[in-house]
Amino acid sequence: MRPMWRSIMRGALLLAGLVAAGLALLHLPGGGAQAALDRLAALAGGNGGGAAWFVAAGGALCAVAVPRQAVAYAGGYAFGLWGGSALSLAAQMLGCVANLAWARLVARDWARRRLRGDGRLARLDRFLSANTFAATLLLRLLPVGNNTALNLLAGASGVSAWRFLLGSALGFVPQTVLFALIGAGVRVDGMAQIGLGVALLAGSAALGVVLLRRLRAAA
Numbered sequence: 001m002r003p004m005w006r007s008i009m010r011g012a013l014l015l016a017g018l019v020a021a022g023l024a025l026l027h028l029p030g031g032g033a034q035a036a037l038d039r040l041a042a043l044a045g046g047n048g049g050g051a052a053w054f055v056a057a058g059g060a061l062c063a064v065a066v067p068r069q070a071v072a073y074a075g076g077y078a079f080g081l082w083g084g085s086a087l088s089l090a091a092q093m094l095g096c097v098a099n100l101a102w103a104r105l106v107a108r109d110w111a112r113r114r115l116r117g118d119g120r121l122a123r124l125d126r127f128l129s130a131n132t133f134a135a136t137l138l139l140r141l142l143p144v145g146n147n148t149a150l151n152l153l154a155g156a157s158g159v160s161a162w163r164f165l166l167g168s169a170l171g172f173v174p175q176t177v178l179f180a181l182i183g184a185g186v187r188v189d190g191m192a193q194i195g196l197g198v199a200l201l202a203g204s205a206a207l208g209v210v211l212l213r214r215l216r217a218a219a
Contacts, residue, residue, distance in 0.1 A: 054078065055091045062095025065148040072176040076183030084180040092172050096151050096165065103155025124150075125157045132163040140171025 058071040071091050075084030128135050128150075139150060154164045 051079070051083075051087055054087050055094060058088060058091025059094030059098065062092050062147065063098045065146065068092045068095070068147050068172065069175055069179045072179035073183040075176075076180030077186060078183075081177070081180050081184045084184060085177045088180060089169070089172055089176050092147075092176065093165070093169055095148075096168050099148055099151030100155040100161060100164070103152040104158075104161070107152075108156050108158075125153060128154060128164075129157055129159050132159045133167045136164050136167030137171040140168055141174060 054075065058075070062068050062071055068088075072085070072088040075088035075091070078084060079087055136150075136154070154161075
């Protein structure tokens with residue numbers, strides 16, 4: 001099996017695990033998990049403390065390589081589709097900026113040594129440098145790869161920070177909304193909503209693969 005499809009299979013397994021965990025939490029006796037989520041959502045709707053906590057914690061998790069899809073799923077589960085999507089996107093961008101700044105300001109020499117020693121990373125660095133916005137956008141559309149590694153690579157390579165961040169923000173949106181949709185569906189036992197999210201995610205992944213191949217061929 002090709003590396004790309006192995007990565008897609010890992011993404012599918014991540015999604016299956018998240019759905020299973022959410023359903024298990026939802027059906028815990030006594031409603032403990034649901035009550036905790038209700039309190040968090042109430043905080044977000046009131047003084048914003050819950051929302052700020054979620055963004056800070058989610059940003060820290062994304063920065064240390066927790067899958068951003070898991071953060072979006074948790075956001076949808078706790079805050080609903082649109083609130084969860086917005087908060088999760090903010091958390092993902094916070095983690096992205098933290099990684100980029102750390103690699104650029106603190107660890108650029110270390111990261112560059114890693115690039116020289118890893119042929120795959122060196123090829124990705126050249127690809128990203130030549131097509132910063134388009135390559136970042138497409139790589140973010142795919143439910144594969146290591147989000148933190150890409151952030152650190154961009155920081156080490158000296159690519160345009162604003163192009164990288166803009167491509168990241170736009171590329172994060174589809175999967176963030178889709179995983180928030182699935183998380184929100186799990187919370188209310190909305191199986192049709194979960195199914196729609198899974199189908200849209202599969203379509204997004206397929207489109208991303210096709211566009212990435214075309215960009216590589218044109219580079």
